[in-house]
Amino acid sequence: MIHFDRVAKRYSNGFEALKSVSFDIAAGEMVFLTGHSGAGKSTLLKLIMAMEQPSRGQVLVNGSNLNRLADRHIPLHRRQIGVVFQNHQLLFDRSVFDNVALPLVIAGFPPSDVGRRVRAALDKVGLLHKEARNPLELSGGEQQRVGIARAVVNKPKILLADEPTGNLDPELSAEIMELFRQFNEVGVTLLIASHDIELLRRQQKRVLALREGELLSDQVPTALHSDGAKGHRGHHE
């Protein structure tokens, strides 16, 4: 589903944020991306979103080569990917409902469908009762969940999350991870950037570790907390 082939990214200031990174994420996988600050996690996610172009190598998403993606097809490409950012990027000039509805309005869904889908997504993240509120009136965790609802309202095949639990307490983080697991169970491919080692250990999922722009390791962490061992699944590479 997501395929990186010797991808390098050099920013215009000459800084090489990624150096020859290769990996493959199959459809329906849930993968974590970790590494120190500045390792290149966000850069990698931006490449998948076609927010940045690789300076070398190829990125393939759902079979299409992003190097060959015409500018006018970028919006359509992005519509098949849901994104959750740490700074959730909600719009404070409109209600929670309208925030979540945005991708549907953009994609041209008829209004009757929009209402149904938005409520389903809000229900999923447990915020159905707050649809009329302004996101400003919500707590950090709630805002994060609105962001997730917006990312999944379109039922994307791929969900990217950049530090989705960045400044949330452990309980909320666990809740959000549980949400991600549920999406994964219905077939969504997930790639989640996080430097929360504890959380990665508990999840027992495949982890791509970056260091200074290079792929350091690609494996499932050894279980320290045996309660998560049941979820251990083998992966190639």
Added chain:
Amino acid sequence: MSRARKAPLPTRAGARPKVTGVSDRARAWRQHHGRSARDSLRRLLVVPVRSTLTVLMLGIALALPALLYLALANVGQLSGHWASSHQMSAYLKAGARPAAVEALTATLRARPDVAAVTAISPEQGLAEFARQTGLTGALANVKNNPLPWVLLVQPVGTAPESLATLRDQLAAELVVDEVRLDMAWLTRLQAIMQLGQRFALGLGCLLGLGMLLAIGNTLRLAIENRREEILVVKLVGGTDAFVRRPFLYTGLWYGAGGGIWALVLTQLGLWLVSKPVAQLANSYGSQFTLQGLGAGETLILLMVALIIGWLGAWLAVGRHLRDIKPQ
């Protein structure tokens, strides 16, 4: 995995919910247009003073060339009056015999470029002169009438060249002493009118450019204010057209407001001068009345306003949206 085909349209991806049909899509698209239009208007009305000032400025910039255009049109109408009522006076030689006068009158009447010929005998001329000057008593005793025969020739066309030809041919006639046709003022007036039209055009272009820049600048601020929103919209797959739409409607609203103000100001300007003009015309015994904007011209003014609003927005949005990319 490494297929080198052209990227397939990702919308067809299997798991993605399908939008029901073309008509639904069209409906959603129309609805977004309606929503953008309403939303843009609402945003303008939230800051009424600023919007009014912008729109008023556009109105003034449009009203100026419109008024100038009207002034020219009115002068043109006036000069048309004069030109068509303009006639040549052919003064015949003293002692021209009535038979010769009659013959010349008949030849002239037969010409295609002559509409009418009136022959005024020396006696008639004297009587007229006496009536106009009030010297009836004094002139009644004049024995030796000094006035010649005069032929008033009404030409068909008003083109200076054809008038000149007629005059020259008339002057070449044996019995004709002198032909008076003051064409200099006509040519001069036409030159001035042409200058005025050029000036109006130039002024209109300059003001139009100024309006584009003003709208562009206003929209740059609007775009900057909605930067966050644009980023999010682009991030979740909004096309450029989608992002542009509300701003284009903002431009259209500005254009509409500017056009209406321009009409109001033009009417106001007309109303201000209409009284003095009527008095002036009256003092000359003329029926002349000022002409305002016709239905077609009103429509054109509004269209120009809308186009300028839209174009200004389009240029600004095209320039600034490129700079706003999700990072």
